[in-house]
Amino acid sequence: MGRVGLSTERLTRAGAELADEVGFDQVTVSALARQFDVKVASLYSHVRNSQDLRTRIALLALEELADRGAAALAGRAGKDALSALAN
Template identity: 55%
Template structure:
């Protein structure tokens, strides 16, 4: 690819693709420079440094995940929306392991304030509001949801739950059934 075709978006997407192929830690400016056939210094006009590049991959992944969640949960509520949201996360993690790894790192302040992060949060809260949870409880419910999804997917990615019957798929469904039960019976702030 010629240097003239490089843009921040092209560099960030190439970094995300590299992470999916070789792992998140493989993202370096020198690896990208080799991929583009340019000197590493040439990339600094498109990204500030490696840290900024990693933050940009994180934000890219958030945006892609938000798009998938929006499509998945559109028109759904309750358990159906919960399952669709969780499955969107799981499918994304499987299809894009490097991008998923980017989502597991601490977010920079700019990433937290990004439109992409806001979309993921808004979609998650919209799904949880379908359970009629008190507004004061939404943060707690969101944390439980994130811990369940991310914990299960981390165990699945490491292969640590693949060695025993029944299959992990059944455990995934049971976990989502349990979350549905918890969200339907969530205590109100006054009785906690």
């Protein structure tokens, strides 16, 4: 069983915040373990490795981008939609 309070989603969101601070390429399972003050092995029940973590962060970013795009486009068409999406 994983450490109480840790989940794949929580680690992914924390990894995304870390990427904002230090850069996407600097996000590693080790860096995240330090942030949560746990051993690296504690995170491996939630993510496979640093690449898996970065993939999950990228997918989260794409989901957020899609949500923002959908909100910007709601009820708009044509040039108005294109302008709203660009903004």
